[in-house]
Amino acid sequence: MSGSATIFNNINGANTYALQAALSAYSDEAYTTAKKLSGTGIVGRNPNINTDTETFIGQVRWFKPLNPTINVASLTVSTAGTGTTYASDFSTYVKSVRTHGATQVNLQQVISQVDGLAKISRDFGETRAQDEHNAILAVMKGVAIAEVLNGAAAGSGATGLGGQTYTNDPTDKKFGFYVDIGAATPVIAATSAIQGAARAEGFLNAM
Numbered sequence: 001m002s003g004s005a006t007i008f009n010n011i012n013g014a015n016t017y018a019l020q021a022a023l024s025a026y027s028d029e030a031y032t033t034a035k036k037l038s039g040t041g042i043v044g045r046n047p048n049i050n051t052d053t054e055t056f057i058g059q060v061r062w063f064k065p066l067n068p069t070i071n072v073a074s075l076t077v078s079t080a081g082t083g084t085t086y087a088s089d090f091s092t093y094v095k096s097v098r099t100h101g102a103t104q105v106n107l108q109q110v111i112s113q114v115d116g117l118a119k120i121s122r123d124f125g126e127t128r129a130q131d132e133h134n135a136i137l138a139v140m141k142g143v144a145i146a147e148v149l150n151g152a153a154a155g156s157g158a159t160g161l162g163g164q165t166y167t168n169d170p171t172d173k174k175f176g177f178y179v180d181i182g183a184a185t186p187v188i189a190a191t192s193a194i195q196g197a198a199r200a201e202g203f204l205n206a207m
Contacts, residue, residue, distance in 0.1 A: 037137060038129055058093055058095065061088060062088065063087075104116040146176070164176075166204075184201075187203055
């Protein structure tokens, strides 16, 4: 930087700007974190949550999936079939409020020819999107860790039976979505005894 830029940059309130002898238009560098989980299809608004009638605490309720009992009809047996029951559940949540603040020095625009308030406004959207992304990522990491502990048969906090296989009950919560293929590779080399789908059994289990 030139000597004049150093002088300008030492002015109180202008230390966030890089100045040069001939001022050019400022442009925004692309954010290295531009891709956010909050802008993808994995998240969306829940139509059951009504924020207009809530305070800091809200609830959402839903019907659980059916586990139906299927009866076979008969013309000769009058015994009543087994009925299918259903259940519901609800969740209570506490809202979280985020804030974003910045400082505008009156002389910044005079020295740098850039409106600090306009810069603050542009960055507010990025700040909110990044906060939403961080929250979603934290939830996903927590779920993944919990599921691995449910599936793993050994290790700190492990409670499971070794992970999903072809034969275990996929609704058994002791397995989680964790798949343990042990020392085997996802796809092993073919032999005279191992052909076809058996070569990719570990990979297929994971899928």
